[in-house]
Amino acid sequence: QKEVEQNSGPLSVPEGAIASLNCTYSDRGSQSFFWYRQYSGKSPELIMFIYSNGDKEDGRFTAQLNKASQYVSLLIRDSQPSDSATYLCAVNPDTSNTGKLIFGQGTTLQVKP
Amino acid sequence: DAGVTQSPTHLIKTRGQQVTLRCSPKSGHDTVSWYQQALGQGPQFIFQYYEEEERQRGNFPDRFSGHQFPNYSSELNVNALLLGDSALYLCASSVRGQGIQPQHFGDGTRLSIL
Numbered sequence: 001q002k003e004v005e006q007n008s009g010p011l012s013v014p015e016g017a018i019a020s021l022n023c024t025y026s027d028r029g030s031q032s033f034f035w036y037r038q039y040s041g042k043s044p045e046l047i048m049f050i051y052s053n054g055d056k057e058d059g060r061f062t063a064q065l066n067k068a069s070q071y072v073s074l075l076i077r078d079s080q081p082s083d084s085a086t087y088l089c090a091v092n093p094d095t096s097n098t099g100k101l102i103f104g105q106g107t108t109l110q111v112k113p
Numbered sequence: 114d115a116g117v118t119q120s121p122t123h124l125i126k127t128r129g130q131q132v133t134l135r136c137s138p139k140s141g142h143d144t145v146s147w148y149q150q151a152l153g154q155g156p157q158f159i160f161q162y163y164e165e166e167e168r169q170r171g172n173f174p175d176r177f178s179g180h181q182f183p184n185y186s187s188e189l190n191v192n193a194l195l196l197g198d199s200a201l202y203l204c205a206s207s208v209r210g211q212g213i214q215p216q217h218f219g220d221g222t223r224l225s226i227l
Contacts (some may be wrong), residue, residue, distance in 0.1 A: 004155075032213050043203055043218040044156065051213055088155050100146065100169050101205075101216060103155030 003027060004091050006104035014112050019076040021107050023089030026070070033065060033072045034090040034101065037083075044088055047074070079111045115140055117206050117219035125225045126194050134189040134222045138206030145187040146216060147179060148203040156203055162187050163209055191224075199226045 005024045013019045025033075032051040036044035050056045050063040050072065062075040072091075076083055086108050090101040118137045126132050138145050144163045148156035158171035162181035181187045185206075191198055201223050205216035 034215060036218075043201075043221045046215050046217060049213055049215050090155075094169075100158040100161060100171060101148075101156075102158065103148075105153070105155045 003093075003102045004089055004104040006087075006089050006107045008105055008107060010108040010110050012110045012112060013079050015079060015081060017079050017111075019079045019083065019109055019111070021074040021076070021087050021089075021109065023072045023074075023104055024070055025072070025089075025091045025102075027091070027093040027102075028067075028070060030070075030091045030093045032092045033063070034092070035061075035063060035074045036088040036090060036103075038086045038088055038106065040085075047087075076109075079109075081111045081113050084109055084111045117142075117204055117217055119202075119204050119219035119222050121222060122220065123223045123225075125227060127227050128194055128196060130194050131190065131192045132194060132224060134191075134202050134204075134224070135186065136189070136204030136206075136219060137186045138204075139217055142206035142208050142217075143185050144207045144209045144214075145181060145185065146205045146207070147187070147189045148205065148218075149173075150201040150203055150221075152200075159189070194226050196226050199224060 034049045035047040038044045060077045064073045086106040088106045089104040146161040147159040150156040160170040165181045176192045201221045203221045204219045207214045207216045
């Protein structure tokens with residue numbers, strides 16, 4: 001079983017719709033969770049992070065965490081063509097907050113005009 | 114405010130050669146982590162340096178080694194290159210401290226092994 005799992009997609013949504021990206025993780029002791037966006041040929045760019053159960057909102061982005069279900073998601077409201085990218089879920093399994101990140105393989109999002 | 118910088122951007126080597134990749138962390142950051150990203154995959158953790166010491170290591174052979182300098186910059190060395198080492202090598206920096214300290218990535222070095 002992979003430590004962090006994401007559906008590779010592609011996930012295709014029309015412009016203006018809500019895109020929902022999902023991630024599950026295997027280490028129940030994981031402390032913090034990150035979403036990165038990666039455009040083709042570029043490096044990952046941090047979108048947001050979450051460490052408490054519930055929702056965290058930042059502009060059009062909402063991260064949701066459910067530690068009991070070992071599930072984290074990212075919602076993108078009012079999706080734009082510029083949101084088309086690969087979204088990487090990353091988990092820090094350690095109590096040290098600057099420890100290694102374990103990444104999923106990423107979900108490719110396509111936002112169609 | 115300069116972000117994480119990596120050099121070179123691209124590199125072509127042949128099997129058996131050795132390579133050194135370089136990274137300067139974001140201003141104010143003291144911790145450097147290195148990742149390998151194969152095409153179509155998520156980044157894989159190689160190791161992390163703090164206070165000039167390797168603090169954590171992923172599942173990579175001893176051919177992969179590193180160093181951190183007093184100014185917090187870092188090098189990744191790979192010996193006896195294999196075709197499978199072809200990948201994007203990413204450096205990420207962060208601050209070791211209280212609370213969540215997210216890692217910020219440089220643009221990466223794309224290494225091709227012929």
